[in-house]
Each structure stands twice: as structure tokens, then as C-alpha cells.
Amino acid sequence: MGSSSHRISPSSLLMNTYRDNSSPSEPPYLSALEESTLDCELEEPDFQYPLYKSRWRRILDSIFSSPSTDTSKDSEGALPLLSSDALLVKRFRKRFRKFKLLYCLWVPLIGFFVMLGIIQFISIVCGIAFTYFPDEFDHAVDHWLNPDSSPPDISRWPTDISRDIIPVGCHSHNDYWRRVPLFSALQAGCISVEADVWLFDDELYVGHSTSALTPKRTLRSMYIDPLVEILDRQNPVTRFHGKVDRPFNGVFDTDPSQTLALLVDFKTDGAETWIKLTEQLSPLRDRGYLSYFNGVDVVSGPITVIGTGDTPFDLVVSNSTYRDIFFDAPLDVLAEDDLQDQPSESRSDEHSAGNTGQDLSDEAHDNSRDAFNSTNSYYASVSLKKSIGSPWPFHFTLKQMDLMRAQIRGAHRRGLKVRYWSLPAWPRSLRNHVWSVLVREGVDILNVDDLQGAANQEWSTKVLDWWV
Incomplete structure (x- = not known):
């Protein structure tokens, strides 16, 4: 009897443990038991759900898989998606349907406008080609x-x-x-x-x-x-x-x-x-x-x-009774006397390069201007750029105009037709301005590459057409 009063039963041990939980001093074995229990609870997902996929992987699978597939997975005991995942999938599916609809509408429309752009580009390229x-x-x-x-x-x-x-x-x-x-x-x-x-x-x-x-x-x-x-x-x-x-x-x-x-x-x-x-x-x-x-x-x-x-000019004039090949006289040496003797930069440039393209014989050089007339020559030509100079900025100076008029008068007095070559071709309005000045001053023939532009005779200056 005495020995039985000192025996502790398992139930009383558990009750005493429960009563003493709130006590300041806990037995060491209870703390160890609680820590091992917490460790087991934290590690529980690792061994309970080892085959589950990531959240986004499951969302994408639910979108692109058939309903039967989802049902079979649920029947195998897989954990169903949470409510937030289901809502996200639903929204994603709606957006995906809208995206497919917009894709079907916008791709043909964009293709249509791309084709229009290509056609417009080809038209512009052809227009430039025809211009030049x-x-x-x-x-x-x-x-x-x-x-x-x-x-x-x-x-x-x-x-x-x-x-x-x-x-x-x-x-x-x-x-x-x-x-x-x-x-x-x-x-x-x-x-x-x-x-x-x-x-x-x-x-x-x-x-x-x-x-x-x-x-x-x-x-x-x-x-x-x-x-x-x-x-x-x-x-x-x-x-x-x-x-x-x-x-x-x-x-x-x-x-x-x-x-x-x-x-x-x-x-x-x-x-x-x-x-x-x-x-x-x-x-x-x-x-x-x-x-x-x-x-x-x-x-x-x-x-x-x-x-x-x-x-060769000497062969042109060798037959004094019959000739049917005429000469292209140098226009730069036919200027009237009032400008022929005036020293200027234009005249020096003219003499240095004005005869390019017309190889005069010794006889022509000896007789100078008096050698050329309508019986042996038809044209009187010279490079505009080398004889008169470039029209910069976009107009001829007074000195250039005086020299041009002197050359034209000298050629016409001898019965020859005036032709300037090496004319500016671009911008188009500058070219048209030069053409209009030459025709106004009495030039007989325009030396052109653009046949259509010369034939149409549309030489009026347009304000917004200087760089066309």
C-alpha cells in the first residue's frame, strides 16, 4: 500500500504537464518535444506534396488542357487550385481570347497598310527615275x-x-x-x-x-x-x-x-x-x-x-564652192569689242577653258573672230559654267549678264545660232531659271538632257520648288 501511493500514472503525468505549460520554468524534455513537433510540421509539405508543380505551371496547364484532363488529375487525388488561382485562370483565358480576336483583326489591317506603303514607295521611286x-x-x-x-x-x-x-x-x-x-x-x-x-x-x-x-x-x-x-x-x-x-x-x-x-x-x-x-x-x-x-x-x-x-576647221573651209559640213564656232571669242578688251576674272577663266570641246585649227586661231560666219559655221557654242560662271546664289550677276549679252550679240551678228552647254541640271527650279534667262536673252538652242522639261516649256519659278 505504501509503495503504491508513490507511483505516478501516465494520465497524471500528462495532466501535470498540461497544468505546468504556463509555468515560467518548463522541464527540458517538454521543450525538446515541442521543437521536434514544430520541425515535423514545417517539413510536412516536403513529403506530403512532392509531385506538385509550380503555381504558374499549373495555371498554364489548366488553360491549355482539356476539361477531361483536369478531371482525371483531380480524380488522382491532386490538390485542387485555390480560389485565387481559378480567378486568375479565368481572367487569363478572357484576355487570351481578346488577344486572338485582336490578332485576327489587326494583322490583315496592318498588312494592307504595309502593301499601300510599298506601292507608294515604288511610285515615288518611279517618279524620281522619270524625273532624271x-x-x-x-x-x-x-x-x-x-x-x-x-x-x-x-x-x-x-x-x-x-x-x-x-x-x-x-x-x-x-x-x-x-x-x-x-x-x-x-x-x-x-x-x-x-x-x-x-x-x-x-x-x-x-x-x-x-x-x-x-x-x-x-x-x-x-x-x-x-x-x-x-x-x-x-x-x-x-x-x-x-x-x-x-x-x-x-x-x-x-x-x-x-x-x-x-x-x-x-x-x-x-x-x-x-x-x-x-x-x-x-x-x-x-x-x-x-x-x-x-x-x-x-x-x-x-x-x-x-x-x-x-x-578640223581648215578642212571645213577648204572647199570654197561647196560644203555640207559646218563648224561649231567658239562662242567665247565672238563677244563684242566693248567687253572683249575688258580685263576680268570671267574673261581670264573663259580664255583658259572656253574652247574645251572645239579643237580650233591654226587658221581659225590666226583669224580669230573674223574666221567664223554663216558660210562655214552653224552653231556658236561654249560651256556656260566655264565662260559665264555659275549662277550663284540662284541668279546671274550684272557682270555675267553683260558678258552673256556680248557673246550672244557677237554670234548673231555673224549669223550663227547660240548654244550654251554644261548647264545646271539640279535643283530643277534653278535649271528652269537658267533656261528662262537664256531664252529671254536670245539663245537659240537649249542644250538639255530632260527632253520633256524642255518640250513643255514650263519654266516659271515656283516658290516651293527650289529643291525638287
């Missing part, structure tokens, strides 16, 4: 090259090759660069064309340099033979018109008396090239289509041939 390489008229000359391909029509006339074309005082500079040489200039109405010729293997080839020469691009194939064909059609002999007109009709049906100037720039030895050119002009000469000097007067014909570059 103006061959808009070339498509209209196809019937000239293949007249037999068109069916006969009562609206066609024997001389309709140049109908409705008004001649314009322009010179087609480097005409052989056109898509259709000669015909492009005629379609625009230009009354002068230029061909650079090179003598090789007893043939005259046309090109800007030797690297541009080809066997088929010859003076005869590009200019002489086409001109013979055109003039034969312009001067027909039919049962209604039994004889050839005298004087001969020129290339322009609207102005049959207008001569076409063929400026031949000698690029090789002058004497040898002269002999070959004289020989190749025989088809035009034999038909009476060339302008010529008969020893007394100059008889105008449908074609006037002018030599420039290395053309």
Missing part, C-alpha cells in the same frame, strides 16, 4: 520603228510620222543615251541631236567612250539610215502627188521648212574622221537632204550637219 531619266515619250515611237506592224487605217497619212509634234528649240545632249536614239528627240520636238563618233576599222561608231562602243551602234545605223527613211516618207511620190516637193520637206510635218541639226562630235583623229564622215553622208547628200554652201549662199535643207570636238 525622262523617256516618257519613247512608247509613242514604236510605230516609227515598225510601221508595217500596224494595220492600214483611213486615219493614217503618208507624212504622219511627226504629225502633232511642234518643233522646239532644244538640243538632245548625248542623244545616243536615249532608249530610242533620234526618235525620242524627234518625238519631243527637239530640232537638234548629238552623236559622239569614233573611227575604228574604217567605221564610225557612236558612244560616249570606247568602253561603250558596240558593233551595231554605228552612225549609219543609228542616224543616217533612219533619217533617210524618215525623209523619204516625208517626201512621197504617189499618184496624187506625182513629183517631189522643192524644197524638200523636213522631219516635222507641222513645220516642213524646219531643218534638223545633226551635231557630230569628233572623238578620234580629225582628218581621218572627216574623210569617213564625208563618205557616209552620201545617202543624204545624193537625195538633196543636206544643207550646203554653194559658194555664194547657204541653201537650207532638211538636215544640217555640224562638226564639233576635234573637227
